[in-house]
Amino acid sequence: MKKTVLFFVFISVVYVFVSCKKDTVPSDNLNLLTSHIWAADSLLADGVDEGGAGGMLEMFKGDTKFNEDGTGYVGDITGTWIFTNEETAIQITSDSLALPVSTNIAELTDQSLKLTTVFPKQTNPVTYADVRMTFVPK
16 A cells, blocks of 8 residues: 555656646747837948848838847838847748848847848949948837
């Protein structure tokens, strides 16, 4: 009888450990990134404003929203996003882009989002411009 009780206690303990899932808590970066609609503050390529009409970053101008489910938009681009490199970078994928855009997070606070990347130049697609996109909460 004692062995049967111990067996059922053991099985019950194992069942509790196996059936309990650890709840995932959203990271600070996820909370900061998804808690705002971000407005483009500056869109620079090689230090020059390229967010205006005809600029190489014109499509990124406007509001930006990162949703917790990995969807969102950056200016005129709608698509999906994921954190990469231990949440120090973001990769944006869209049908509007020839290739996914990988950006480094230079700064992410409740008041500022700064992303850096390289982007092919319009005049010579074999060369790249250093891009810095700065956003503020709307």
